Amino acid sequence: MSSFPNPDRYQQMEYRRSGRSGIKLPAISLGLWHNFGDSTRVDNSRELLRYAFDLGITHFDLANNYGPPPGSAEENFGRILREDFRAYRDELIISTKAGYTMWQGPYGDWGSRKYLVASLDQSLKRMGLEYVDIFYHHRPDPETPLEETMRALDHVVRQGKALYVALSNYPADLAAQAIAILRDLGTPCLIHQPRYSMFERTPEQGLIQTLGDAGVGCIAFSPLAGGVLTDRYLQGIPEDSRAASGSKFLSESQLTEEKMEKVRRLNIIAQQREQKLAQMALAWVLRDDSVTSVLIGASKTAQIDDAVAMLAHRQFSDTELAAIDAALM
Numbered sequence: 001m002s003s004f005p006n007p008d009r010y011q012q013m014e015y016r017r018s019g020r021s022g023i024k025l026p027a028i029s030l031g032l033w034h035n036f037g038d039s040t041r042v043d044n045s046r047e048l049l050r051y052a053f054d055l056g057i058t059h060f061d062l063a064n065n066y067g068p069p070p071g072s073a074e075e076n077f078g079r080i081l082r083e084d085f086r087a088y089r090d091e092l093i094i095s096t097k098a099g100y101t102m103w104q105g106p107y108g109d110w111g112s113r114k115y116l117v118a119s120l121d122q123s124l125k126r127m128g129l130e131y132v133d134i135f136y137h138h139r140p141d142p143e144t145p146l147e148e149t150m151r152a153l154d155h156v157v158r159q160g161k162a163l164y165v166a167l168s169n170y171p172a173d174l175a176a177q178a179i180a181i182l183r184d185l186g187t188p189c190l191i192h193q194p195r196y197s198m199f200e201r202t203p204e205q206g207l208i209q210t211l212g213d214a215g216v217g218c219i220a221f222s223p224l225a226g227g228v229l230t231d232r233y234l235q236g237i238p239e240d241s242r243a244a245s246g247s248k249f250l251s252e253s254q255l256t257e258e259k260m261e262k263v264r265r266l267n268i269i270a271q272q273r274e275q276k277l278a279q280m281a282l283a284w285v286l287r288d289d290s291v292t293s294v295l296i297g298a299s300k301t302a303q304i305d306d307a308v309a310m311l312a313h314r315q316f317s318d319t320e321l322a323a324i325d326a327a328l329m
Helices: 041-056 074-091 115-126 144-157 172-184 207-214 257-272 276-284 301-314 319-327
Strands: 015-017 024-026 028-031 059-061 091-097 130-136 162-168 189-193 215-220 295-298
Touching: 024 028, 024 172, 028 041, 041 074, 041 301, 074 115, 074 162, 091 115, 115 130, 115 144, 130 144, 130 189, 144 162, 144 172, 162 172, 172 189, 172 207, 189 207, 257 276, 257 319, 276 295, 276 301, 295 301
Parallel strands: 028 059, 028 295, 059 091, 091 130, 130 162, 162 189, 189 215, 215 295
Antiparallel strands: 015 024
């Protein structure tokens, strides 16, 4: 694109309200889980962020442990933010999380008030921000009382370090309890971030309904099942692929013949829709208003182009939905 930012960026994106809040998120959000740590060239990370913003993607999603190494994604994002996005901070939704291991000792993990407050302070320092727009508890803590964790989230909002709070990886029953506590504290939960894809449909077993009833948004991560729901592995495992790299997020052993047969059946349906498989998989997650936004990861600008182009064809007929369900059986 010839200029930054693109003056027509808000004409290209669909924005969807998060539950009953005042916040609208782009239907496509950019996750910085991979490709923004120290192992990635900063110039490539900068290109991806600028390109996404030019297409109307205003939401950048991070966590304290994103990298590798942990913390480096926030540091690199902060540098790019200062150099390229300083004038556009109020046009952005920046989120981060805490809940996984970040430092040694008993206070660097899970969901205690001490960990969450300290982690957010560190995240703000790494990114050079006074506040984040959304602060998530990244996963439930089986040992810390839920009230303590939710009070910590309420506390950081009252401190002015976060505008909204959110949950991730909470099962439906625990999410309902956490949402109720936050509501009673006067700091309502904005959104919940579950793993959700054609291959991971657990959120349909009560969570999505719970969020809808409570007026809480939903943003799906891993909508492509770690890259399985693409045409990347239809002809085998490329040497330069994630599955061949020894990644803990996608291994060769996960690409079973049974799963790949399902992928091939899904790809036929996508071709009939005149879409790439990845586009159909993203559209499927966004097939109704129960999901506010879908988080994509990207290592190339073409992947962002594909995701945004999907929005022009994200509706499904009942026949297509039935065919997808049959392909997954």
